Amino acid sequence: MTSDDTNVPPATDRGVSHASTGATNSSFQRPSRSQSTTANQPLIEGKHQEGMVLSSSTTTSPSTTTFSAPPQPRKNPVQAYLRIRPLSPTQVVDSSSYLKVLDDEWVSLIPPQDSHAYRKRQGASDQYQFTKVFTNNTNQQQLFEETTLPLLQYFLHGNNALIFAYGVTNSGKTYTMLGNKTEAGIVPRTIQCLFSALQDRLSQSLLKPVMHGSIQAYELDPRNDSHENRSLLLDNDVHTPDYTMDTSNDTANRLEVDAGFEYGIWVSFAEIYNEKVYDLLESPSKKQTKRPSLPLKYEYRSGYKYVAGLKNVRVKTAKEAYTVIQKGQQNRVVFSTQMNQSSSRSHSIFTISLIRCPVDSADYVIEDPAYATMSKLSIVDLAGSERYRNTFNQGQRLKEAGNINKSLMVLGQCMEALRLNQLKIESGRRPGVVPFRQSKLTELFKNTFESDGKVAIVVNVNPFDTGFDENSGVMKFAAIAKEVTTVQQQKQQKLPLSEMSETALKRLRRNTTESKNELDPRINLDNACQHCDGALIKTLLEQLDSLRNKWLDAEKRYATLESDTRRQVSMETNVEAEKWRDMYMSLLKQKSDTIGARIGHPMNDIVPEETNDRVSLASLEAQQQQLSSEIDKLHALSKEYDKERQTLLEKIDHMELGIKLEELTTSNLPSNHLASDPLNGSTFAARELQRSDSGATQYSGSDDRYGTFLDLRKQLRRSVFKRDELPEDAEGILNQIEQFEGVTFDLVKNTKMGKLLKLITQEEFKSDPYSIQQRALDLFKRFARLPRPIATTTQLHQDTMALDPTEDTLMEDFMDRLNDEGTDDDGRTNNPPLLSQKKATEIELQWHDQVTDDDEDLHASPGHQGTDDSDTSVACDSRKSPSRKRRSLDASTKHPHLTQINNTLKDVKESLKETVKHVGVSHEQHDKRPQDGKTNPME
Numbered sequence: 001m002t003s004d005d006t007n008v009p010p011a012t013d014r015g016v017s018h019a020s021t022g023a024t025n026s027s028f029q030r031p032s033r034s035q036s037t038t039a040n041q042p043l044i045e046g047k048h049q050e051g052m053v054l055s056s057s058t059t060t061s062p063s064t065t066t067f068s069a070p071p072q073p074r075k076n077p078v079q080a081y082l083r084i085r086p087l088s089p090t091q092v093v094d095s096s097s098y099l100k101v102l103d104d105e106w107v108s109l110i111p112p113q114d115s116h117a118y119r120k121r122q123g124a125s126d127q128y129q130f131t132k133v134f135t136n137n138t139n140q141q142q143l144f145e146e147t148t149l150p151l152l153q154y155f156l157h158g159n160n161a162l163i164f165a166y167g168v169t170n171s172g173k174t175y176t177m178l179g180n181k182t183e184a185g186i187v188p189r190t191i192q193c194l195f196s197a198l199q200d201r202l203s204q205s206l207l208k209p210v211m212h213g214s215i216q217a218y219e220l221d222p223r224n225d226s227h228e229n230r231s232l233l234l235d236n237d238v239h240t241p242d243y244t245m246d247t248s249n250d251t252a253n254r255l256e257v258d259a260g261f262e263y264g265i266w267v268s269f270a271e272i273y274n275e276k277v278y279d280l281l282e283s284p285s286k287k288q289t290k291r292p293s294l295p296l297k298y299e300y301r302s303g304y305k306y307v308a309g310l311k312n313v314r315v316k317t318a319k320e321a322y323t324v325i326q327k328g329q330q331n332r333v334v335f336s337t338q339m340n341q342s343s344s345r346s347h348s349i350f351t352i353s354l355i356r357c358p359v360d361s362a363d364y365v366i367e368d369p370a371y372a373t374m375s376k377l378s379i380v381d382l383a384g385s386e387r388y389r390n391t392f393n394q395g396q397r398l399k400e401a402g403n404i405n406k407s408l409m410v411l412g413q414c415m416e417a418l419r420l421n422q423l424k425i426e427s428g429r430r431p432g433v434v435p436f437r438q439s440k441l442t443e444l445f446k447n448t449f450e451s452d453g454k455v456a457i458v459v460n461v462n463p464f465d466t467g468f469d470e471n472s473g474v475m476k477f478a479a480i481a482k483e484v485t486t487v488q489q490q491k492q493q494k495l496p497l498s499e500m501s502e503t504a505l506k507r508l509r510r511n512t513t514e515s516k517n518e519l520d521p522r523i524n525l526d527n528a529c530q531h532c533d534g535a536l537i538k539t540l541l542e543q544l545d546s547l548r549n550k551w552l553d554a555e556k557r558y559a560t561l562e563s564d565t566r567r568q569v570s571m572e573t574n575v576e577a578e579k580w581r582d583m584y585m586s587l588l589k590q591k592s593d594t595i596g597a598r599i600g601h602p603m604n605d606i607v608p609e610e611t612n613d614r615v616s617l618a619s620l621e622a623q624q625q626q627l628s629s630e631i632d633k634l635h636a637l638s639k640e641y642d643k644e645r646q647t648l649l650e651k652i653d654h655m656e657l658g659i660k661l662e663e664l665t666t667s668n669l670p671s672n673h674l675a676s677d678p679l680n681g682s683t684f685a686a687r688e689l690q691r692s693d694s695g696a697t698q699y700s701g702s703d704d705r706y707g708t709f710l711d712l713r714k715q716l717r718r719s720v721f722k723r724d725e726l727p728e729d730a731e732g733i734l735n736q737i738e739q740f741e742g743v744t745f746d747l748v749k750n751t752k753m754g755k756l757l758k759l760i761t762q763e764e765f766k767s768d769p770y771s772i773q774q775r776a777l778d779l780f781k782r783f784a785r786l787p788r789p790i791a792t793t794t795q796l797h798q799d800t801m802a803l804d805p806t807e808d809t810l811m812e813d814f815m816d817r818l819n820d821e822g823t824d825d826d827g828r829t830n831n832p833p834l835l836s837q838k839k840a841t842e843i844e845l846q847w848h849d850q851v852t853d854d855d856e857d858l859h860a861s862p863g864h865q866g867t868d869d870s871d872t873s874v875a876c877d878s879r880k881s882p883s884r885k886r887r888s889l890d891a892s893t894k895h896p897h898l899t900q901i902n903n904t905l906k907d908v909k910e911s912l913k914e915t916v917k918h919v920g921v922s923h924e925q926h927d928k929r930p931q932d933g934k935t936n937p938m939e
């Protein structure tokens with residue numbers, strides 16, 4: 001019994017409808033047969049979905065939900081194939097199989113009575129549609145041609161493709177993908193077909209795939225095989241299977257190969273076990289107990305992840321590729337043995353990378369990554385998808401089952417999310433997140449599902465020894481995956497050859513073996529130079545220039561990147577500094593405000609006070625300057641008054657002198673003598689005036705001795721009579737008089753110095769600390785002894801005798817007595833005897849009266865005690881003798897002009913008093929200036 005006959009239900013059964021009870025909504029309703037495709041029809045994108053009526057597992061309809069207008073795939077719908085494993089020769093046909101093949105696209109799952117689905121759905125069957133259903137009579141070649149060949153064609157054109165086998169354990173996944181020697185699976189057939197198609201276009205270019213989808217040029221190094229990894233092909237332990245495939249050249253000839261390229265083929269073999277990625281081409285050491293896993297890394301250029309460190313082996317023949325497959329399979333077995341793993345618990349990923357180097361019109365191969373493109377075809381044998389709770393697994397096996405189911409579950413979730421996103425996008429809604437990152441498997445193939453490839457799934461089922469529920473899950477996964485459409489994004493455009501740089505790496509393409517050897521850069525350059533023309537040298541030089549330019553470009557990019565980084569860091573630093581400065585300033589302001597509030601008023605309020613103080617100070621300074629100016633004016637005025645006063649005093653002196661002379665003339669001399677002078681024909685007064693004038697003339701000579709001596713007398717007079725105590729300045733003045741040289745009798749007489757000295761000796765002082773009186777007496781005696789001029793003395797004597805013999809005698813006697821009273825320096829008396837006491841007393845009285853009259857003004861000086869002038873006059877008058885008063889009255893009566901002179905003198909005195917008073921008041925006013933309640937700045 002063939003499995004075909006067994007598994008394909010009769011046509012009458014194909015129309016089994018879904019359970020009318022609506023217990024399930026996860027089945028598909030089969031369309032009419034006319035709508036279905038035939039098995040021989042080539043695979044055309046989207047064709048199989050047209051007119052499809054499907055039952056969505058996500059709908060909530062209680063019964064089968066029918067979509068009259070299913071979403072149209074936009075570009076590349078996932079191709080879902082179902083392969084039903086045939087019965088093994090030892091198996092017994094079970095006619096009660098739950099899987100019924102309705103046609104080449106549809107199958108029906110009829111839940112057995114002991115299944116969970118039967119209880120849940122009350123025995124209702126599910127129908128599932130696939131791109132193609134391959135029954136048990138489908139051979140490997142047929143499966144390859146219908147499932148993989150379209151992808152291979154797509155791959156050869158430079159696109160990515162993914163095909164994986166999905167199913168529970170022992171469903172035939174490995175058989176489908178790898179097969180065996182006699183029944184080679186998809187992988188060896190793909191390799192065989194690929195090499196057959198590209199046999200004349202295989203490239204020698206030194207370009208290799210790196211990361212996710214990048215190309216890198218490399219240099220061959222005999223000591224370093226890390227670029228091509230071809231050393232593992234030399235492993236003698238690997239027994240390359242000699243596949244006997246019926247894949248004829250006709251199959252390969254069905255593939256279109258772009259003629260404008262040379263192709264380099266690289267293969268890798270990886271395994272994902274327990275969510276870790278391993279390189280199956282990495283041979284384990286014998287003592288190795290732990291497998292080194294490989295990380296997934298992110299390629300920034302494309303945005304997708306890749307297995308970092310996974311070996312890519314450059315294969316130049318199909319056999320080399322088989323060797324690689326065999327190597328990976330052997331390592332997988334060893335790992336399983338050493339690590340107690342089960343190969344059926346891992347996902348194996350065999351990847352073929354195809355690098356396409358363009359060939360220009362001059363038959364030069366552009367071996368430059370900037371112009372080359374790469375595509376990848378991944379063939380994945382997934383682990384068994386059975387539920388671990390049904391496998392009675394424990395420990396490691398339980399963990400394996402959990403991870404397997406996790407990755408497959410995530411794969412299913414991704415499919416479901418992608419399908420929903422398509423519906424959302426079509427309805428204008430925002431697509432959701434697809435959980436690619438939840439497993440390594442989906443992370444690796446995220447790009448294929450999202451943008452840049454075609455996906456095909458071969459669902460393997462073994463309906464004879466696998467439970468209904470497990471295969472039901474596989475069917476549901478396939479149903480969902482089939483609805484997914486991958487969208488082909490525009491791949492990154494490579495540079496067109498028309499714009500190719502002169503420095504691009506390129507090699508003249510030769511088809512002959514000889515020319516290949518010549519052009520192989522690995523051959524000796526000397527030999528090359530011997531056999532080739534200048535083209536090779538030219539090419540090498542161009543390559544050298546290109547490498548140099550690339551190096552310079554790389555340096556430039558590095559410098560730019562570094563500069564940008566430094567600029568960025570600088571900007572961030574500046575921003576940070578600005579922040580700190582603002583914060584610091586803010587803190588300072590807060591501090592200032594706090595201090596201002598603490599002292600009771602803001603700091604700003606203090607400034608106006610200070611300003612007011614400054615204004616007040618400026619005002620006071622102005623007042624001070626004004627007052628100083630007034631003081632200066634007053635001082636100048638005072639000096640003027642002093643001068644005027646001095647002038648008046650001198651005038652008074654002269655007038656007094658004239659009055660005394662007049663008195664002498666009128667009171668003591670006969671009027672006839674006044675009228676005529678028998679000797680000289682002049683009056684006594686006239687002579688006196690004449691003498692005075694002559695004396696004045698005499699002493700008002702060039703040295704002004706008279707004036708100086710007269711000043712000394714005046715100074716002495718003012719100083720002595722200032723107060724009761726004889727002052728120090730009187731002592732100084734007296735010194736000057738004592739030391740005055742050339743003093744003559746006339747000088748003493750005319751300046752009345754002798755009278756003053758006499759007055760000092762007779763005045764009573766409280767104290768005399770400088771012995772002024774004694775010294776005045778000594779000086780008076782000294783002056784009295786001065787020799788009188790002979791002529792003058794005689795003349796005076798004659799005049800005196802003629803005018804008034806008594807007066808003259810008295811004077812003579814007094815002078816003589818003074819002279820006689822002098823003693824020698826040794827104290828002995830060397831003068832004649834004195835006058836009688838009575839005579840001396842009279843002389844003294846006369847002299848005293850005369851001197852008192854002469855010095856009357858002294859007692860009127862402001863500094864004298866009893867400053868009142870009238871009192872002083874009275875005091876002076878009270879000291880006058882009765883004879884003196886009488887003589888004055890007589891003189892006034894006899895000579896009315898004297899009264900007039902006296903009156904004039906009084907007027908002058910009054911004027912002087914007023915002046916002095918005015919000056920005093922001015923000083924007083926200045927000293928007692930009103931303060932206006934303010935502080936006197938002068939204080």
Ligand SMILES: Nc1ncnc2c1ncn2[C@@H]1O[C@H](COP(=O)(O)OP(=O)(O)OP(=O)(O)O)[C@@H](O)[C@H]1O
Nearest residue numbers: 085086168169170171172173174175176344383384
């Ligand atoms: N279509 C088929 N024709 C003939 N034999 C098959 C077919 N499919 C599977 N087999 C056989 O079934 C057995 C199990 O197949 P296979 O190992 O491929 O299953 P599997 O799904 O890969 O299992 P696991 O998940 O454990 O790896 C193998 O001996 C294989 O030869």
